[in-house]
Each structure stands twice: as structure tokens, then as C-alpha cells.
Amino acid sequence: MSTPHVLLGLLAGGSRHGYELKRAHDERLPRARPLAFGQVYATLGRLERDGLVAAAGQDRASGPDRTAYELTGDGRSALDEWLSAVETPMPYVASTLFTKVVVALLVADIDRARSYLVAQRAAHTARLRELTSVKTDPAASVSDVIAADFAIAHLDADLRWLHTTLDRVADWYREVHP
The missing domain is CATH 1.10.10.10 (Winged helix-like DNA-binding domain superfamily/Winged helix DNA-binding domain)
Incomplete structure (x- = not known):
């Protein structure tokens, strides 16, 4: 901002x-x-x-x-x-969420990475529910609703990434530990 x-x-x-x-x-x-x-x-x-x-x-x-x-x-x-001025899309991934998963995998701690992904998915899902309730609140202002829409879109993208990453980590684990 x-x-x-x-x-x-x-x-x-x-x-x-x-x-x-x-x-x-x-x-x-x-x-x-x-x-x-x-x-x-x-x-x-x-x-x-x-x-x-x-x-x-x-x-x-x-x-x-x-x-x-x-x-x-x-x-x-x-x-x-x-x-x-049109904003340039971010050229780098700058997310603590992404960084924690990569670092856990770098130190070959697959269980920690999976646990973190599952816990983070639960936290994102809970926040998604909170924001959805803001959108259905009759007292919510237009600013509240568009802010909730913005946050929901980002949370949704994170949740898709979390799901995909959990699948990839599980596949990798099965390949390494047949």
C-alpha cells in the first residue's frame, strides 16, 4: 500500500x-x-x-x-x-507460507512440511468462513464486502496451492519411500 x-x-x-x-x-x-x-x-x-x-x-x-x-x-x-499506473504483477513469491514449506522440505523434514500444510489449510479455511460471514452481514458496507472479496480470492488461491502442494509432497514421499 x-x-x-x-x-x-x-x-x-x-x-x-x-x-x-x-x-x-x-x-x-x-x-x-x-x-x-x-x-x-x-x-x-x-x-x-x-x-x-x-x-x-x-x-x-x-x-x-x-x-x-x-x-x-x-x-x-x-x-x-x-x-x-497499472501495477506490475509481483515478480517474486514473497510469502511466509511458501517459504516455510520450502525450508521444511530443504531440511528433509517431510512430516513437518505435511503437518504445517494441514494446519495452515485449517487456518485458511477458518478465515475463509469468517470473511464469508462478513459478506452476508446486512450491516456490512461496500468497503467491507469488497475487502472481504479481495481477501477471499487470495485465501482461495492459497488453499488451492496448499492442496496441490500436499498432493505433490505425498507423491514425492511415495517415490522416495516405496
């Missing part, structure tokens, strides 16, 4: 201060990792330094001064460019 671009996108609807941006992020991207306040303010500082946002005033509502930020013309251009 590109935190600077997400913040630019949130500012496209009008000026906001850091607390509002953090809250809007967590509401609009409900299944994403929540942003820390420090991350929001540090990112706003870099965006302001780079001329992509500008201070739009301060308000004091029963606490310290809060600076609101707004998108600049350069910020809108940067956001439009980012939204128009």
Missing part, C-alpha cells in the same frame, strides 16, 4: 487534519492494516515538503491546534498519475 497516495486520495474530497485522515483511512480500508497517528503525520510532513499538500488552516477544538491539509495542484497530478 502506498500511504502517501492513500492520504492524497483522502484529501481529494476536501481538507482534513491528521486525526480525520487516520479515521477516514481506517473506515474506508477496513481490512487494511490501520495507520498509526505518527505515520499519518510523518507522511503529511513529507507530502507538504514535496509540495503535494499545503496547510489549509488550523482549528482548536478543545485541545491542541490541529492543522488541516489540502491537496495542491501537484498533489492532484501525482494522485492522478498513481491511479492511472
Whole structure:
């Protein structure tokens, strides 16, 4: 996720201060990792330094001064460019799931690899059930449903890989231990 671009996108609807941006992020991207306040303010500082946002005033509502930020013309251009760019599919497998299985097989621990695959399949299946219930919840927002759809698609791909890998490991084991 590109935190600077997400913040630019949130500012496209009008000026906001850091607390509002953090809250809007967590509401609009409900299944994403929540942003820390420090991350929001540090990112706003870099965006302001780079001329992509500008201070739009301060308000004091029963606490310290809060600076609101707004998108600049350069910020809108940067956001439009980012939204128009097609993402390159990931060239490398970067998954702890994949890595653990490969390492278990490298150390010739077939039982550990199989046990891990079975346990991981159970964990993925349980998470799939949780996400499916989100989609059928009448109180779920559109953001909740599309986030659940995204996660379900990835879990489904992982489950297919887990199933295929369990079959391959079993076949390999039978070949090595006739």
C-alpha cells in the first residue's frame, strides 16, 4: 500500500487534519492494516515538503491546534498519475507460507512440511468462513464486502496451492519411500 497516495486520495474530497485522515483511512480500508497517528503525520510532513499538500488552516477544538491539509495542484497530478499506473504483477513469491514449506522440505523434514500444510489449510479455511460471514452481514458496507472479496480470492488461491502442494509432497514421499 502506498500511504502517501492513500492520504492524497483522502484529501481529494476536501481538507482534513491528521486525526480525520487516520479515521477516514481506517473506515474506508477496513481490512487494511490501520495507520498509526505518527505515520499519518510523518507522511503529511513529507507530502507538504514535496509540495503535494499545503496547510489549509488550523482549528482548536478543545485541545491542541490541529492543522488541516489540502491537496495542491501537484498533489492532484501525482494522485492522478498513481491511479492511472497499472501495477506490475509481483515478480517474486514473497510469502511466509511458501517459504516455510520450502525450508521444511530443504531440511528433509517431510512430516513437518505435511503437518504445517494441514494446519495452515485449517487456518485458511477458518478465515475463509469468517470473511464469508462478513459478506452476508446486512450491516456490512461496500468497503467491507469488497475487502472481504479481495481477501477471499487470495485465501482461495492459497488453499488451492496448499492442496496441490500436499498432493505433490505425498507423491514425492511415495517415490522416495516405496
